[in-house]
Amino acid sequence: xNLLDSLxxxxxxxxxxxxIMVLVSKNPxxxxxxxxxxxxxxxxxxxxxxxxxxxxxxxxVYAGAIMVLxxxxxxxxxxxxxxxPRKNLWLKLFGILSGGSFLMxxxxxxxxxxxxxxxxxxxxxxNIGLIKNLGKxxxxxxVVPFEISSVLFxxxxxxxxxxxxxx
Amino acid sequence: xxxxxxxxxxxxxxxxxxxxxxFASLGIALYTTFAERKVAAVLQDRPGPNRAGxxxxxxxxxxxxxxxxxxxxxxxxxxKILFILGPGLAMxxxxxxxxxxxWSSRVxxxxxxxxxxxADINIGILYIFGxxxxxxxxxxxxxxxSNNKFSLMAALRGASQAISYELxxxxxxxxxxxxSGSLSLKSIVEEQMQPGNYWNIVYQPLGFLIYFICTLAExxxxxxxxxxxxxxxxxxxxxxxxxxxxxxxxxxEYINMIMSSxxxxxxxxxxxxxxxxxxxxxxxNLAAGLGFLALFAKIIFFIFLFMWIRWTIPRFRYDQLxxxxxxxxxxxxxxxxxLTGALILWKAGV
Numbered sequence: 202x203n204l205l206d207s208l209x210x211x212x213x214x215x216x217x218x219x220x221i222m223v224l225v226s227k228n229p230x231x232x233x234x235x236x237x238x239x240x241x242x243x244x245x246x247x248x249x250x251x252x253x254x255x256x257x258x259x260x261x262v263y264a265g266a267i268m269v270l271x272x273x274x275x276x277x278x279x280x281x282x283x284x285x286p287r288k289n290l291w292l293k294l295f296g297i298l299s300g301g302s303f304l305m306x307x308x309x310x311x312x313x314x315x316x317x318x319x320x321x322x323x324x325x326x327x328n329i330g331l332i333k334n335l336g337k338x339x340x341x342x343x344v345v346p347f348e349i350s351s352v353l354f355x356x357x358x359x360x361x362x363x364x365x366x367x368x
Numbered sequence: 369x370x371x372x373x374x375x376x377x378x379x380x381x382x383x384x385x386x387x388x389x390x391f392a393s394l395g396i397a398l399y400t401t402f403a404e405r406k407v408a409a410v411l412q413d414r415p416g417p418n419r420a421g422x423x424x425x426x427x428x429x430x431x432x433x434x435x436x437x438x439x440x441x442x443x444x445x446x447x448k449i450l451f452i453l454g455p456g457l458a459m460x461x462x463x464x465x466x467x468x469x470x471w472s473s474r475v476x477x478x479x480x481x482x483x484x485x486x487a488d489i490n491i492g493i494l495y496i497f498g499x500x501x502x503x504x505x506x507x508x509x510x511x512x513x514s515n516n517k518f519s520l521m522a523a524l525r526g527a528s529q530a531i532s533y534e535l536x537x538x539x540x541x542x543x544x545x546x547x548s549g550s551l552s553l554k555s556i557v558e559e560q561m562q563p564g565n566y567w568n569i570v571y572q573p574l575g576f577l578i579y580f581i582c583t584l585a586e587x588x589x590x591x592x593x594x595x596x597x598x599x600x601x602x603x604x605x606x607x608x609x610x611x612x613x614x615x616x617x618x619x620x621e622y623i624n625m626i627m628s629s630x631x632x633x634x635x636x637x638x639x640x641x642x643x644x645x646x647x648x649x650x651x652x653n654l655a656a657g658l659g660f661l662a663l664f665a666k667i668i669f670f671i672f673l674f675m676w677i678r679w680t681i682p683r684f685r686y687d688q689l690x691x692x693x694x695x696x697x698x699x700x701x702x703x704x705x706x707l708t709g710a711l712i713l714w715k716a717g718v
Binding site for chain 1: 447450489490491494495497498500501502504505508509512520523524527528531534551
């Protein structure tokens with residue numbers, strides 16, 4: 202087991218443990234903080250794959266911006282363990298069932314589409330994740346989907362402003 | 369065992385470098401608090417702290433000792449884990465920036481060339497941006513965990529202020545990035561050092577102004593120190609804190625100041641470049657030493673600028689702060705970005 206392997210197992214264990222803690226924590230603020238830990242662990246995985254840009258953008262966007270907004274809402278609403286509504290047993294059961302089947306669909310999808318057998322990840326020397334190569338790929342091979350998604354983001358921003366202005 | 373197939377010498381070298389930088393920044397922060405009081409005193413025409421030691425030079429130690437000796441109070445109704453975590457996070461986020469700052473070129477010891485930078489990652493600017501965006505958590509968590517309405521208000525103010533000014537900060541950085549074509553701080557500095565190239569401030573005066581104002585807001589310095597507005601919020605997000613936890617919050621602010629001064633010096637003022645001097649004519653170690661002194665002088669200048677502004681300009685009102693951020697800074701930064709892009713294309717003759 203070399204250094205990369207042990208780092209991989211450490212990060213994976215951290216990610217899974219924190220993800221479980223997100224669900225188990227009674228206090229919503231704790232859940233948000235554990236979710237931030239999950240993002241850190243996943244960013245660590247990106248770094249292991251030498252996708253530095255993805256790693257840091259994941260942190261800036263999710264941990265730095267979106268989770269702050271989550272914290273905002275939770276702190277202002279002052280949610281706590283006592284205020285949490287009790288769901289009945291059937292609801293929980295169906296929740297587990299639907300979540301589990303969704304996971305199965307996802308896993309089978311990944312297994313069918315990509316031929317993963319016998320392939321290894323490009324560890325630390327794959328360079329497609331470096332910002333230069335990523336930028337070239339985005340602005341040449343994938344320019345149409347890239348521009349379309351940026352228009353989508355712009356429309357979401359305009360929509361947010363419109364909703365925000367409505368008193 | 370392949371785990372041992374690892375450059376342990378490099379590891380030790382980096383570890384020593386990290387230890388030196390962290391302790392040096394703590395030491396400098398200690399004396400920055402002293403400098404702040406002295407600068408305030410000079411600007412207000414009074415002697416300032418002058419009792420402890422010659423010229424009051426031991427004042428920071430007296431202050432530190434006072435903070436440590438104070439009783440440690442954790443409020444009963446607070447969230448204890450997060451209450452303790454808050455100052456720690458603030459400090460960690462403040463210190464994390466030092467990893468990508470090139471403190472000087474390289475030194476040679478016993479035939480081994482040592483880079484005076486902890487990590488020259490090729491996403492340096494983005495890393496700084498990421499760390500800045502994480503800096504909010506210390507304030508937010510501390511303010512919320514105190515279970516005090518004033519603290520919570522201050523924490524929310526601090527967070528929304530930081531998020532608002534981060535946008536303009538990022539946009540002004542993009543212009544620098546387009547000029548240098550690299551995200552690594554080291555190559556940005558080295559590009560400015562090349563003969564024939566000027567410092568980035570010459571090409572980016574507007575970008576620097578925007579960056580500087582946003583840095584003031586990110587460091588919670590006056591005129592943007594809304595999270596600690598005493599007359600509105602009693603004391604701010606660290607109201608319930610005492611002893612060294614309070615000290616950590618106050619300290620992290622000064623470390624933030626030092627780090628953002630260093631980043632500003634690297635991005636816009638040539639980092640460890642000595643003006644009108646060709647470093648390659650000196651020996652490696654001498655150039656590194658002088659370069660570090662040059663960077664240090666720039667950092668001290670910026671810290672002084674921070675203090676000068678603090679003791680000169682009154683605090684903004686909260687809505688004025690938000691208006692300035694969203695309606696002036698961001699459009700200005702966008703304009704700067706477009707202008708820079710257009711000029712680069714025009715120069716390239718496209």
